[in-house]
Amino acid sequence: MRLARSPERRGRSRFARFRRRRGPAGLAAAAALGLGLTLLARPISEGLEALSGRLPIPVPEAAAMRLERRADAPVRLALLPPAAPPQPLAAPAPIALPPRIIAAQAGDTAASLLARAGVGGDEAQAAIRQLGAVWDPKTLQTGQRAAIFLQGDRLMSLRFALAPGREVVVARDDKGGFVAEQQDRPTHAVPLVGSGTIASSLSQAAADAEIPAGIVGEVIAAFSYDVDFQREIHPDDRFTVLYQRIDDEFGEPAGFGHALYAELVLSGKALALYRFAPADGDPGFFTADGTSVKKALLRTPIDGARITSGFGMRLHPILGYSRMHRGVDFGAPSGTRVYAAGDGTITEIGRAGGYGNYIEITHNKQYATAYAHLSGFARGLHEGSHVHQGDVIGYVGMTGLATGPHLHYEVHFKGEQINPLSVKMAATARLEGNDLAAFRAARAAADREIAEWRRAGRIARVE
Numbered sequence: 001m002r003l004a005r006s007p008e009r010r011g012r013s014r015f016a017r018f019r020r021r022r023g024p025a026g027l028a029a030a031a032a033l034g035l036g037l038t039l040l041a042r043p044i045s046e047g048l049e050a051l052s053g054r055l056p057i058p059v060p061e062a063a064a065m066r067l068e069r070r071a072d073a074p075v076r077l078a079l080l081p082p083a084a085p086p087q088p089l090a091a092p093a094p095i096a097l098p099p100r101i102i103a104a105q106a107g108d109t110a111a112s113l114l115a116r117a118g119v120g121g122d123e124a125q126a127a128i129r130q131l132g133a134v135w136d137p138k139t140l141q142t143g144q145r146a147a148i149f150l151q152g153d154r155l156m157s158l159r160f161a162l163a164p165g166r167e168v169v170v171a172r173d174d175k176g177g178f179v180a181e182q183q184d185r186p187t188h189a190v191p192l193v194g195s196g197t198i199a200s201s202l203s204q205a206a207a208d209a210e211i212p213a214g215i216v217g218e219v220i221a222a223f224s225y226d227v228d229f230q231r232e233i234h235p236d237d238r239f240t241v242l243y244q245r246i247d248d249e250f251g252e253p254a255g256f257g258h259a260l261y262a263e264l265v266l267s268g269k270a271l272a273l274y275r276f277a278p279a280d281g282d283p284g285f286f287t288a289d290g291t292s293v294k295k296a297l298l299r300t301p302i303d304g305a306r307i308t309s310g311f312g313m314r315l316h317p318i319l320g321y322s323r324m325h326r327g328v329d330f331g332a333p334s335g336t337r338v339y340a341a342g343d344g345t346i347t348e349i350g351r352a353g354g355y356g357n358y359i360e361i362t363h364n365k366q367y368a369t370a371y372a373h374l375s376g377f378a379r380g381l382h383e384g385s386h387v388h389q390g391d392v393i394g395y396v397g398m399t400g401l402a403t404g405p406h407l408h409y410e411v412h413f414k415g416e417q418i419n420p421l422s423v424k425m426a427a428t429a430r431l432e433g434n435d436l437a438a439f440r441a442a443r444a445a446a447d448r449e450i451a452e453w454r455r456a457g458r459i460a461r462v463e
């Protein structure tokens with residue numbers, strides 16, 4: 001197996017970042033003022049070089065005006081680089097950003113962090129007071145980063161990264177006070193591809209290809225409607241996953257987005273899925289013709305379990321005689337989460353003889369599912385509760401007649417137990433109209449990306 005990685009596409013994504021940058025005029029103006037001043041303190045060549053730029057900060061006309069009016073300030077307007085004309089908000093220009101980046105240390109408060117950055121006590125207090133209106137500074141985590149802009153020892157702005165795409169900003173307003181708000185952080189997605197052959201399991205092979213666990217989980221969930229990972233994966237089966245790494249404004253990886261495309265080649269047969277978000281619906285995975293992979297019921301309502309007993313006649317381990325086993329047993333440690341196999345209503349929940357702690361969900365007129373031997377139920381569930389596919393409903397245990405922790409899972413069709421593994425459900429949705437057109441465009445983009453990686457020889461080839 002070989003890992004294919006990261007063609008950086010900074011140049012292409014930069015414009016997208018610029019367009020995305022939106023801030024209220026006050027904050028933007030305040031930031032631009034601070035930046036303009038910082039620029040002045042540096043050699044022009046450096047300022048110009050920086051202007052061509054790494055960081056997109058809008059310079060609204062109002063900000064430039066304000067800069068000129070501050071005649072009393074120690075600003076040499078003549079030194080303003082000519083390449084920085086006032087720009088309307090709609091088309092912000094990039095300007096250099098030399099913030100001081102400070103990471104919170106163990107025991108840090110917002111105040112101690114600012115003190116370390118050289119911000120005076122009164123200013124720090126004023127900034128933190130505003131900050132408190134939009135974010136609780138007590139939730140500051142060790143390692144959380146702050147970008148601090150100082151002009152001399154005057155605090156101009158302060159930004160805390162909250163999440164890869166979110167930050168809280170405190171900046172000077174036009175009266176010299178501070179304003180605070182949460183806003184989107186400029187991030188951009190970098191496409192990555194992981195591919196290889198599957199020696200033992202897809203999760204192992206994908207991990208070997210350095211595909212992050214969250215993406216792998218997404219891919220496995222997408223295929224789990226159609227693929228029985230216990231039985232249908234064979235050595236030399238192959239996979240390819242196109243996914244997104246989310247980089248922050250500094251080009252530092254800040255997290256991961258989603259799998260956009262996933263392909264499994266099982267016994268020579270390819271199954272390809274594309275992620276897409278319909279206009280009025282949840283994002284999900286679709287086959288090339290726009291059919292949702294989501295089926296009415298999950299085949300395996302539990303993670304990482306193995307089938308320890310199938311459907312059919314067997315010698316009962318406790319009763320000691322042969323009888324029909326009307327479900328499938330999944331062996332898993334006590335406490336493993338059990339998911340609702342489909343949308344529906346809980347029609348039974350509680351103790352049920354040999355079944356122990358038991359849940360029954362009615363999905364529609366024809367189908368119901370049952371879950372037995374649970375150690376406990378998810379909080380708040382009762383008869384009549386509506387659940388969605390994938391909701392945690394309980395936890396694996398060994399209540400009732402059970403020799404060890406496992407989930408006993410049944411699918412009922414018109415009141416009769418049937419083999420859950422033989423259930424072939426009809427697809428629930430097919431894209432149409434505008435959604436279908438948008439999906440085809442997304443599919444084509446993913447296909448182009450994959451083709452590019454293949455041409456560059458960055459996707460593992462099978463000998």
Ligand SMILES: [Zn+2]
Binds near residue numbers: 309328408
């Ligand atoms: Zn069983």
